[in-house]
Amino acid sequence: MPAPTTCAECDLLWEEYIRAVTAHLKIVARRHKATLQDDLAVLDELAPIEGDLARRELKARRAIDEHEAEHQPV
Secondary structure, rough: OOOOOOOOHHHHHHHHHHHHHHHHHHHHHHHHHHHHHHHHHHHHHHHHHHHHHHHHHHHHHHHHHHHHHHOOOO
C-alpha cells in the first residue's frame, strides 16, 4: 500500500480550523462561566466575539471541504 501523500495547503487549512475552533471553545467556556455567574456585562461583551469566531470556524471548515474536493478523482 502506498504511503499517503501530504499537502501543504491542507495542513495550513487544518491549522487555521484548529485555531478557530480552539478560540471559539475558549469563548464558549467564558460564556458558560458568565452565564453561571449571571454576569450580563461579560455576556454582552462576548456575544459579538462568539459570533465572529463561529463564522471564522465555519469559513475555515468550508475552505477545507472545498480544497479537499480538489483531491478527489474526477
